[in-house]
Amino acid sequence: MNRVAVIGAGASGYFAAIHAAAQGCVVTILEKTSKSLSKVKVSGGGRCNVTHAAFENRLLVKNYPRGEKFLKVSFEKFSVKNTIDWFESRGVKLKIEQDGRMFPVSDDSESIIKALEKEASKLHVIIKYQFSVASIEKNEGCFKIKSSQNEELHFDQIIVCTGGSPKLQGFDFLSKLGHKINPPIPSLxxxxxxxxxxxxxxxxxxxxxxxxxxxxxxxxxxxxxxxxxxxxxxxxxxxxxxxxxxxxxxxxxxxxxxxxxxxxxxxxxxxxxxxxxxxxxxxxxxxxxxxxxxxxxxxxxxxxxxxxxxxxxxxxxxxxxxxxxxxxxxxxxxxxxxxTFKEEFVTAGGVSLDEVNPNTLESKLVSGLYFAGEVLDIDGITGGFNFQAAWTTGYIAGTYISNKG
Structure with a gap:
């Protein structure tokens, strides 16, 4: 049985966990706080700007100051249309506003949160709160994750979905694995x-x-x-x-x-x-x-x-x-x-895209290590683009990790 750790209980983390669990992996989300999906809750003034009605990928990628070429590949695997279909097939209809932003018809982010939580629960995804990752080591094909409280867990594969960090130190555990981190700076x-x-x-x-x-x-x-x-x-x-x-x-x-x-x-x-x-x-x-x-x-x-x-x-x-x-x-x-608005905080910077496969989201340096969401050096402008990148990268990492495992 493939044991997968997803680090981070945000949009990309939930989506990655759901898609890995859907194909038989035993998935545990490790979240450093006591809450999940916090950004989803406050996005769009509490309405949740799920995505943007940019249905042509060649136009969609133009809304990403960093990551355009990388996402050209990724959006072929999971597009805006796929996002809409995924939520609507789970009872959450979306609407398009005049400026192209897309929200749940309910105008309530709880609709999105409940859909994600219900799907994760159905697939027996485990969530472990207040687990702050201090280090990751790989020995003989197995990953050892240590928390800042010295708790130790073992997994076969890992998807890192920790989001952006305002400080370079927030990426220390990835630097120690050999990954280049482009220094984080505010965007938006x-x-x-x-x-x-x-x-x-x-x-x-x-x-x-x-x-x-x-x-x-x-x-x-x-x-x-x-x-x-x-x-x-x-x-x-x-x-x-x-x-x-x-x-x-x-x-x-x-x-x-x-x-x-x-x-x-x-x-x-x-x-x-x-x-x-x-x-x-x-x-x-x-x-x-x-x-x-x-x-x-x-x-x-x-x-x-x-x-x-x-x-x-x-x-x-x-x-x-x-x-x-x-x-x-x-x-x-x-x-x-x-x-900078803290609740809408977006960073430029993160894991260098040169070291990640856009087709699978797997690290080119460490086999079995995957990334999704804003931990990567990808960021979009306002209007639902950051969430779309989260759904897309979460889907690919979760799907590929389970296929490979």
Missing amino acids: FTFNTPHDPIKSLMGISVPDAFVKLEGTKLSYQGPLLITHWGISGPAVLKLSAFGARWLADTSYKAKAHIRWVSNWTEESLHTDLNSFKSKHPKKKISSNPLFGLPSRLWEHFVEKSEISIEEIWINISKKQLNRLIQNLFCYIVTIDGKT
Whole structure:
């Protein structure tokens, strides 16, 4: 009988355990805390953003700043469609929201948790809580796992699903087995702009901005939100993921350029503003916001362009008009720090993908050792992509380990 340890009771851990047990393995999940599926519970504000309606794998992989090539192979084995089918066949129907995110119809993460727990229970998966792995050794084809309390367990094969760790030490037990660890850094965070007056406009959002990091080709477009600490929203969070390494190297000190409507050109702005000026020469500039921009945001641009609150369009100088265009088309904010949401914490970094087989998720260095989920150097942007990677890698590791065993 093949004895399998799954280290970590998160999404990938449960999925790996279920698929290994389904084919006859005796599976024990080792979880260092007293709870399981914690991230599943809080994801999407407690609704659980299960996956994303990206049904073409070639488009799906574009949402992973790290791991795109690796996942091209893995998604052929377990795709978004497979995820939907798996949950729906267990009574959990999913729905697609306007932005492509997928949630259970119940809008309750408990639906997902119960489906996973019920399946694990049916397959007699054992869960051992408060077992923090201190070391793994392999002798004569058998793995010895020691806990930080010096408890010792023996298994034939192991799937590591410990998730991301904010510190490199969290991967020590894998480094000692010879695996290269790419240092963990935060991904998915907001840009703090403590010295920019724009933060006084907290709560204002625009639906489709374009944000670029100065001195790079890194950019993203989408909804942008102004907060009391700086700028946030999907455009910023997704840009932070693609720029995670670069931003870490700058110690989170950089400049971001914002185009407040993504499809603007400087020419089109110039034409539109001059057209409005000729049609409404006596209208006050500050009290007539254009382009559907929130009035407080428009007033901020007018003030920053050194246009008085009483100024009418006919009196605007060429210099003032150019400044207004600049603030609309390329508003520059100085980033100084970041804010990471702990419940949605995602790391870039982890086990180097060069040392893992994407077809099986088995280590190329240690036979019988497998990986799934965020412990690998794989991370996705917001929108259900990290969970999809968890289901896919968990499925492959669990299925292949049981076939091999």
